[in-house]
């Protein structure tokens with residue numbers, strides 16, 4: 001059950017992270033919200049509290065290991081435990097390789113890969129001590145398939161799957177830490193706004209015309225959390241029914 005579980009969510013200021021926070025708070029979880037946009041986090045905390053839920057937030061850039069460590073410490077100091085982290089923060093500035101968008105490649109690697117690693121590193125000591133915990137990492141259908149324009153983004157999302165499987169093998173037996181990969185298809189959020197390559201943007205807009213709502217992914221995350229401790233949901237793909245690839 002999600003009730004009373006302490007759940008850290010990165011990228012809680014919009015889209016999938018925000019929907020997941022709302023759904024989990026309705027089920028009695030204690031939320032620790034993280035992202036860079038403070039106004040959004042503040043607003044979400046207020047909404048959760050107005051509906052009788054419990055939430056704290058800390059402005060956090062996931063590309064900083066120090067800030068991720070500080071986030072985990074704040075969660076532990078406030079609630080006395082960390083049950084779940086949802087490493088959800090991510091960005092998707094798709095582009096063709098010959099456009100040489102070095103800055104966007106660096107950002108994707110920093111947020112999508114290093115952010116997930118720092119999230120894992122920050123919570124593991126608490127979970128290993130308790131011999132219980134759950135790490136949920138958001139990959140993508142692009143972590144299974146590659147298309148023109150998705151090379152770097154796909155590489156980061158393949159990496160998320162590799163890291164999560166490694167975590168599962170290292171920490172499940174003995175430490176009872178569950179590892180879950182959630183791989184969404186097209187979901188209607190702010191994610192595609194990071195695309196600056198017009199040659200890719202139009203084909204992506206076509207795919208996203210059939211995008212599903214973020215609450216579908218929130219329900220999937222909640223499903224994985226609510227399974228009993230001895231049941232680990234290791235990987236789920238969730239696509240719009242009408243998405244082919």
Ligand code: NDP
Pocket residue numbers: 010011012013014015016017034035036037038040060061062063088089090091092111138139140141183184185186187188189190191192
């Ligand atoms: P959004 O753009 O709505 O949300 C992205 C979140 O990531 C925001 O809350 C943003 O917050 C946060 N974020 C970005 N950079 C940082 C950073 N450096 N530090 C902390 N937080 C950061 O998109 P989604 O909700 O769709 O994306 C959530 C996850 O789902 C991502 O990992 C994405 O790759 C994945 N995904 C999404 C799909 C989709 O179709 N929408 C499909 C497959 C996977 P802030 O700017 O306030 O820091």
